[in-house]
Amino acid sequence: MYPRIIGTTRIYGLIGTPLRSAKSPVLLNTLFAEAQSDAVCIPLEVGTGDLSGFVSGIRTVSNLAGLLVTMPHKQSMLDLVDVLHPTARQIGAINVIRCDSDGRWVGAVFDGLGCVLGMQRQGVTLLGKSVLLVGAGGSGRAIAFAVAAAGARSLIISDLDPHRALDLAQCVAKQGACVVHAGPADPAGHDIVINATPLGMNPADPMPIDAERLSPTTVVVDIITRSEPTALLLKAQSLGCQTLDGHPMHLGQALLALSFLGFEDIERRYSSGL
Amino acid sequence: MYPRIIGTTRIYGLIGTPLRSAKSPVLLNTLFAEAQSDAVCIPLEVGTGDLSGFVSGIRTVSNLAGLLVTMPHKQSMLDLVDVLHPTARQIGAINVIRCDSDGRWVGAVFDGLGCVLGMQRQGVTLLGKSVLLVGAGGSGRAIAFAVAAAGARSLIISDLDPHRALDLAQCVAKQGACVVHAGPADPAGHDIVINATPLGMNPADPMPIDAERLSPTTVVVDIITRSEPTALLLKAQSLGCQTLDGHPMHLGQALLALSFLGFEDIERRYSSGL
Numbered sequence: 001m002y003p004r005i006i007g008t009t010r011i012y013g014l015i016g017t018p019l020r021s022a023k024s025p026v027l028l029n030t031l032f033a034e035a036q037s038d039a040v041c042i043p044l045e046v047g048t049g050d051l052s053g054f055v056s057g058i059r060t061v062s063n064l065a066g067l068l069v070t071m072p073h074k075q076s077m078l079d080l081v082d083v084l085h086p087t088a089r090q091i092g093a094i095n096v097i098r099c100d101s102d103g104r105w106v107g108a109v110f111d112g113l114g115c116v117l118g119m120q121r122q123g124v125t126l127l128g129k130s131v132l133l134v135g136a137g138g139s140g141r142a143i144a145f146a147v148a149a150a151g152a153r154s155l156i157i158s159d160l161d162p163h164r165a166l167d168l169a170q171c172v173a174k175q176g177a178c179v180v181h182a183g184p185a186d187p188a189g190h191d192i193v194i195n196a197t198p199l200g201m202n203p204a205d206p207m208p209i210d211a212e213r214l215s216p217t218t219v220v221v222d223i224i225t226r227s228e229p230t231a232l233l234l235k236a237q238s239l240g241c242q243t244l245d246g247h248p249m250h251l252g253q254a255l256l257a258l259s260f261l262g263f264e265d266i267e268r269r270y271s272s273g274l
Numbered sequence: 275m276y277p278r279i280i281g282t283t284r285i286y287g288l289i290g291t292p293l294r295s296a297k298s299p300v301l302l303n304t305l306f307a308e309a310q311s312d313a314v315c316i317p318l319e320v321g322t323g324d325l326s327g328f329v330s331g332i333r334t335v336s337n338l339a340g341l342l343v344t345m346p347h348k349q350s351m352l353d354l355v356d357v358l359h360p361t362a363r364q365i366g367a368i369n370v371i372r373c374d375s376d377g378r379w380v381g382a383v384f385d386g387l388g389c390v391l392g393m394q395r396q397g398v399t400l401l402g403k404s405v406l407l408v409g410a411g412g413s414g415r416a417i418a419f420a421v422a423a424a425g426a427r428s429l430i431i432s433d434l435d436p437h438r439a440l441d442l443a444q445c446v447a448k449q450g451a452c453v454v455h456a457g458p459a460d461p462a463g464h465d466i467v468i469n470a471t472p473l474g475m476n477p478a479d480p481m482p483i484d485a486e487r488l489s490p491t492t493v494v495v496d497i498i499t500r501s502e503p504t505a506l507l508l509k510a511q512s513l514g515c516q517t518l519d520g521h522p523m524h525l526g527q528a529l530l531a532l533s534f535l536g537f538e539d540i541e542r543r544y545s546s547g548l
Contacts, residue, residue, distance in 0.1 A: 002276035002277065002278060002279070003276065004276060004300070005276070005299045005300070005303055005314070005315065005316055005317070006296070006299055006300060006317075007288075007292075007293035007294045007295060007296030007297075007299065007317050008293070008294050008317070009299070009316065009317055011316055011317075011318070014281075017336070018281075019281035019282070019337075020281045020282050021281060022280070022281030023281075025279045025280055025281065025283070026278070026279070026280060029279055040279070040314075040316060041279065042279055042283065042285055042314060042316055043279070043280075043281050043282070043283055043285075043337060044285070044335045044337070044338075045335060045336045045337045046334050046335055046336070047334070047336070050334035051334075053330060053331055053334050054331050054332075054334040054335065055331070056327060056330075056331055057327055057328050057329070057330055057331005057332050057333075057334070058328075058331050058332065059331075060320050060321070060324035060325075060327050060328040060331070061318045061319060061320055061328065062291070062319045062320070062321070063293075063317060063318070063319045064318075
C-alpha cells in the first residue's frame with residue numbers, strides 16, 4: 001500500500017546519507033496508507049557539510065511536517081532545532097523532528113525506547129533482567145538509557161574502546177535506575193544480549209561476542225536490519241536461543257516517532273495488537 | 275497506482291502556493307507508477323518571500339531531480355536557475371526545472387506547447403487556422419507563442435487590459451510565424467477559440483466571450499481544469515461545437531515536462547497512443 005499524494009499532503013523527510021538501504025520510507029508509507037493519512041515519507045539525501053543550509057531552506061516549506069534524521073546528522077541536528085525533547089537532551093542525538101505549525105522544530109530520539117518497545121512487542125520484557133549490551137556508539141548509547149529505564153536489574157556495557165564503554169556506563173549509572181558497569185563482551189550468565197555494533201552488516205565481519213558462551217535461555221537481540229539473519233543470530237538460533245533481528249526495533253522506533261509526530265491513532269492500533 | 279518510495283527514489287517537487295487543488299502530483303505519480311520509475315512527485319508549499327531561501331536550501335538535496343513550478347513563482351524562478359531553456363527565455367517564465375547531476379538547474383516552460391500538444395492529441399491541429407485567444411496573462415502569453423509556432427494562419431489576442439493584449443500581440447508578431455493582432459473577444463469567424471483567463475473557475479464568473487456568437491464549426495478550448503465543465507464549454511456544447519477542457523493541456527504539459535526531465539519513455543508511450 002502506498003499513500004495517494006495530493007496538493008495538501010504533509011511531507012515527512014528522511015534526511016541522511018547514504019540512504020540507498022533506508023527502510024523507513026517503505027515502513028512509514030505503509031503505515032500512512034493503512035491509516036489513510038494524508039502524509040508521505042520521502043528520502044532527502046543531504047551530505048555532512050550541507051546540513052545547516054538544508055535546514056534553513058526547508059523551513060520555508062509549510063507542508064513539511066517532520067523529519068526523520070539518520071547518519072551522519074543525528075548529533076549535528078541538535079543545534080538546528082528549537083526545542084529538545086528530554087530523550088534528545090539525555091542521549092545527545094536526534095532521530096525525529098516535529099515541525100509544529102508555529103514554526104518551532106522539536107527534536108527527539110527514539111532509538112533506545114524503540115528497541116525496548118520492539119522487544120516488548122515480541123514478548124521480551126526487561127524488568128529484573130541482566131543485560132549485556134555490546135557497542136557504546138550512537139545506537140548503543142540510546143539503548144543503554146532505555147534498558148536501564150525499563151527496569152533491567154543490571155547492565156554490562158562492552159565496547160572495543162573501553163573508555164567509551166566506561167564513559168557510557170557512568171552516564172547511565174548516574175540515572176540511578178539500575179546497576180551499570182563496563183565489562184567484557186562475555187554473554188555467559190546474561191538473560192538478554194544486545195548487539196548494537198555494526199558487526200554483522202557484512203557477512204565477513206567477526207562476531208561481536210563469543211557466541212559459544214551463550215546459554216539457550218538467553219535472548220539475543222541484533223539491531224542490524226538485514227533481510228538475512230546475521231551470523232550471531234544464526235549461531236544463537238542453533239543453540240536454541242530466542243532471537244530478535246533489527247526489525248522489531250525499527251518498527252518500535254517508527255511507532256514512537258509517529259506518536260510523537262501526532263499519529264497517535266497509528267501507534268494505538270499497533271500497540272493494541274501487542 | 276502510486277509509486278513505491280525507497281531510499282534511492284528521485285524527488286520531483288511541485289513548488290507554489292496555494293497547492294490544495296494541485297493536480298500534478300496525482301498525474302505525475304500515476305505516470306511514474308505505470309512506467310515503474312523510481313521517482314515521486316510531492317507538493318512543496320512555499321510562499322512568495324521564501325523562494326530564494328528555499329532554493330538555496332533544497333539545492334543541497336542530492337536526490338532532488340526536478341521541480342515543477344506554479345503560481346506565484348513562475349517569473350521569480352527565472353533568476354534562480356543556472357540555464358534558461360529557449361521556451362523560458364521567450365516566455366519569461368518557468369514551469370519546470372531539471373536538476374542536472376553536475377548541479378546545474380535548467381528552467382523551461384511548457385504551458386503553451388503543452389496546450390498545443392493537448393489539442394493535437396484530441397485531433398485539433400493549428401495549421402492554417404484562425405485563432406482567438408482570450409487572456410494575455412501568464413498562460414495566455416505561453417499559449418500565444420505556441421499557437422503561432424504551430425502554424426496558425428492568424429491569431430487575435432484579447433484581454434480586459436487592451437495594453438497587455440497589444441503588447442503580447444506585438445511580441446508574438448515579431449517571431450514572424452503568423453499574423454497577430456490585438457482585438458475584441460468576439461468568437462465569430464474563428465476556427466478555434468481559447469479561453470486563457472481565469473473566468474469560469476467560479477460558477478458565478480461572467481463568460482470570457484460572447485458565446486452567442488460562436489459557430490458550431492468552432493473548436494472551443496477552456497484551459498481551466500475543473501471536474502465540472504465551465505459555463506463556456508456547456509454553452510459551446512449546446513451549440514454543437516467541439517470542446518476541450520483543461521485536462522488535455524495539463525497532460526500535454528506533463529508529457530513535455532517529463533520528456534525534458536529525461537522520461538522520454540513515458541512521453542513516447544503516450545505520444546504513440548495519439
